[in-house]
Amino acid sequence: MTAQREDLALLQRVQSGDESALAEMYDRYTPVLYPLVLRIVRSPADAEDAIQDAWMQVWKRSASYDRQRGTVGAWLVTVARTRALDRWRSMASRSRAEGAVDPEPATAPVDPAASAASGQIGTRVRDALSQLQPQQRQVLEIAYFEGLSQTEIAERLRAPLGTVKSWTRQGLTRLRELIPQQEWV
Amino acid sequence: MSELREEDLNLAAGYVLDALDEAERRRVESLLEAGDAGMTQAVREFREGAALMAHAAPAARPSPALRARVLDAARAQAPDRARVVERKPRRSPIESFWNWGWAAAAAALAVVSVAQWNASHRLQQQLSDARKVLGQARSRLSNEQKWADVLASPAARTVRLGVTPDGDAKLVARVAYDPASQRAVVIFENFSAPSGKDYELWAIRAGKPAALGLIRTDAEGRAILELDKLGDPAQLAALAVSLEPAGGAPTPDAPTGPVVMLGKLSG
Numbered sequence: 015m016t017a018q019r020e021d022l023a024l025l026q027r028v029q030s031g032d033e034s035a036l037a038e039m040y041d042r043y044t045p046v047l048y049p050l051v052l053r054i055v056r057s058p059a060d061a062e063d064a065i066q067d068a069w070m071q072v073w074k075r076s077a078s079y080d081r082q083r084g085t086v087g088a089w090l091v092t093v094a095r096t097r098a099l100d101r102w103r104s105m106a107s108r109s110r111a112e113g114a115v116d117p118e119p120a121t122a123p124v125d126p127a128a129s130a131a132s133g134q135i136g137t138r139v140r141d142a143l144s145q146l147q148p149q150q151r152q153v154l155e156i157a158y159f160e161g162l163s164q165t166e167i168a169e170r171l172r173a174p175l176g177t178v179k180s181w182t183r184q185g186l187t188r189l190r191e192l193i194p195q196q197e198w199v
Numbered sequence: 200m201s202e203l204r205e206e207d208l209n210l211a212a213g214y215v216l217d218a219l220d221e222a223e224r225r226r227v228e229s230l231l232e233a234g235d236a237g238m239t240q241a242v243r244e245f246r247e248g249a250a251l252m253a254h255a256a257p258a259a260r261p262s263p264a265l266r267a268r269v270l271d272a273a274r275a276q277a278p279d280r281a282r283v284v285e286r287k288p289r290r291s292p293i294e295s296f297w298n299w300g301w302a303a304a305a306a307a308l309a310v311v312s313v314a315q316w317n318a319s320h321r322l323q324q325q326l327s328d329a330r331k332v333l334g335q336a337r338s339r340l341s342n343e344q345k346w347a348d349v350l351a352s353p354a355a356r357t358v359r360l361g362v363t364p365d366g367d368a369k370l371v372a373r374v375a376y377d378p379a380s381q382r383a384v385v386i387f388e389n390f391s392a393p394s395g396k397d398y399e400l401w402a403i404r405a406g407k408p409a410a411l412g413l414i415r416t417d418a419e420g421r422a423i424l425e426l427d428k429l430g431d432p433a434q435l436a437a438l439a440v441s442l443e444p445a446g447g448a449p450t451p452d453a454p455t456g457p458v459v460m461l462g463k464l465s466g
Contacts, residue, residue, distance in 0.1 A: 036273050040266055052269055053256035062265050069269045074276060083231070083240050084246035091250040096217065104449040139254040157216040158252045164218045183205075183212040183245075190248035 021086035036073055043087065047094040053159055054098040055105070064101045068094040099161035132177045133192075142192035148184030153178055211241035214308045215249045221424075251344040261461045298352050339459045352377040358462045360438060366459030372440060376464055378432035384425055387436070392442065399447045401454060403437040404430060410451040414440070 027035030052061040071093055079089050143151050152171070156162050164182065165188065168175040203211065213219040214227040230238040283454055303424050349355060360372040371388040385400065398414040410447075416422040439461045441454035448455045 033273055037266070037270055037345045040269060044261065044266075048261045048329050049256035049259045050253040053259065058259075058261075061259075062268075065261060065265060066269050066272060070272055070276070074275045080228070082243065084250070088246045088250035091253045092215075094248065099217075102280055103446045107255045107448075110393050116398075136254045136256075136258060139251050143255055154216075154252060155255075158249065159439050162218065163220060165220060167218070175300060179209040179213060180205075182218070183209045186212050186245050186248040187216075188445075189251055190244065192440075 017087070018085045021083065025076050025086055027081060028073060036069070039072070039090075040069060043090050044198055046087075047090065051094055051098040054095065054161070055102045060105065061098070065094065065099045067101070071097065081085040103161065118174065138193060139189075142189055145192060146185050147181070148187055149173070150181045150188065153181045154185045154189070154199070155181065203241050207238060208241055211238060215242060215245040215458075221412070222369060225318045261375045281385055283390065301414060323372075349377045349380060349382045350375050352379060356464065358438075358464060360440065360462035361459040362460055363458055365442075365457035370460055372438075372439075372460055372462070374462060374464070378435075381432065382425070382427055382431045383438075385420045387414055387416065387420075387424070387425060389420045390414055390422060397443050397444050397445050398448055398457070398459070399441050399443045399454065399456075400424060401439045402435055404434045405438055406436070408439065408452060410448060410454075410456055412440075412449050413443075429436045432465075436465045437461060 021039075024035045024039050028039065044065065045146075048061060048065055051064045051068070052058060055061050055064055058111070068090075072090065079086065083089075084092075146154070149171075153164075153167055156167050156170070157164070162170065164173060164178050167173075168178045171178065208225055210219065210227050214224060219227065226239060229244070231242065355375050355377045358374045358376065360374065362368055362370050367389070369389040372390075373386045374383055375385075376383040387398075390398055392414075400407045400411040400414055402411055403409075411426055412424060414422050414424065439454075439458050441448070441458050442456040443454065444456070
């Protein structure tokens with residue numbers, strides 16, 4: 015069975031209220047989702063809250079998954095990233111309203127056990143990103159981890175909006191080409 | 200990669216990163232909802248590429264207690280019972296044609312000349328292309344018609360929101376609201392939010408605010424918002440605009456900035 019078929023079968027069990035299927039999905043995907051969410055919200059406590067929100071959304075709303083628009087793994091990443099960005103924007107907005115500066119990125123020490131568990135794929139993706147043109151990598155990282163719109167990115171980089179759109183497309187296309195399909199989420 | 204025009208591929212790439220403005224996002228979603236095979240494929244492929252970015256984050260692990268917290272929370276709530284979506288892929292007209300074409304070609308070769316088959320092939324290709332264009336036009340027309348109906352409805356009310364003492368006197372917002380369909384179209388003019396701020400539209404239902412969305416304008420400060428499912432007309436008292444931190448109010452039921460425009464819809 016392919017990973018996508020296994021994931022679809024798990025998702026159908028989740029849909030029927032099978033908690034053991036949710037536990038299986040949690041074990042399979044949290045090692046990918048948690049580092050992403052922590053990178054966005056920058057605080058372990060908020061990252062855990064965002065991860066819980068994401069899994070509750072999966073538990074309650076698995077019917078919103080449409081396999082024509084991507085694999086189960088890609089959908090889970092999208093759900094977790096969206097929950098994390100919502101939380102980050104809310105925190106940033108609140109701290110601005112209170113006159114505080116935005117929180118600095120977390121500087122937690124690298125977790126050696128987690129590094130080993132993430133295997134080669136993390137290294138391969140970082141290598142692939144380093145092979146993109148700097149502007150392509152920059153727009154992908156800003157959009158993906160900071161959640162800025164392309165208009166906001168164009169303003170920040172002082173680049174034409176159309177150019178930012180092209181860099182985004184070219185960056186995603188190249189990234190996909192550089193990583194063998196069997197290693198995708 | 201899909202055979203979409205570069206402009207639409209750019210939209211698909213921005214869409215999977217949730218980095219488009221409102222009008223662009225709607226265009227992509229209307230194509231997806233219409234079953235546009237090219238856009239669906241592009242979104243799927245870009246989404247898989249974007250998901251790879253998750254691996255670029257530095258390795259980290261949550262506390263072991265989180266797993267139990269998630270499963271306890273799940274135990275306390277039943278999932279929604281709708282079925283997991285497993286639609287069969289919609290074939291694009293071109294793809295459908297080719298699938299049909301192989302069977303047709305086998306039969307045709309037995310009975311007609313190669314020249315006749317070539318002519319048939321060309322006609323079918325033209326027909327297929329025309330159907331594709333027609334399908335997309337119908338989808339767009341159907342969406343436009345829905346909003347044109349709001350403006351044409353005999354029950355529609357038109358309201359001009361008033362500027363409050365906290366608002367800029369130049370702000371203009373006109374609303375066409377159809378209580379029957381519970382839809383509204385709001386036209387904004389002269390809305391240029393100060394740096395680091397966004398204007399946000401709110402519904403006031405039974406005295407409580409509910410966020411309807413940020414007002415994303417063009418370079419000249421103009422915007423049109425199409426609002427669906429506004430809810431029970433008896434409860435919908437007014438629309439209001441507030442000036443919020445960039446990205447909008449942190450919670451969808453509590454504006455944090457000053458209310459700059461207000462207009463009653465009821466009575």
